[in-house]
Amino acid sequence: AAWSHIDQNICPQLKPRCTEAAFFRMLMIVKKDPWNLIEYWFEPGKDFIYFDKNEELEDILEDVNKNYEKYEPIVENAFNKALNNYTTEKLLKRIAEGVE
Numbered sequence: 001a002a003w004s005h006i007d008q009n010i011c012p013q014l015k016p017r018c019t020e021a022a023f024f025r026m027l028m029i030v031k032k033d034p035w036n037l038i039e040y041w042f043e044p045g046k047d048f049i050y051f052d053k054n055e056e057l058e059d060i061l062e063d064v065n066k067n068y069e070k071y072e073p074i075v076e077n078a079f080n081k082a083l084n085n086y087t088t089e090k091l092l093k094r095i096a097e098g099v100e
Helices: 017-023 054-066 068-085 088-097
Strands: 029-031 049-051
Touching: 017 068, 029 054, 049 054, 054 068
Parallel strands: 029 049
Antiparallel strands: none
């Protein structure tokens, strides 16, 4: 599945930026792709916001700019999820215990 869209010059990538953004209490606005790897760690609509097209992104950014308080629970959810699951201590514990 990783090579399913190679003709479009895209392949799945997940970098630590998602957890970094959560730890820094940044609102994650993520472009939906065929793999949606972020969903292994964060829940759409609860921990981050998806968008499909650039026009949709522009609308989201405008709304965030005008109504940031509406998005604060999403930011806090992602922060708490990262703090409770994705610190070095938590990850090493899960590895040591053999937990997925």
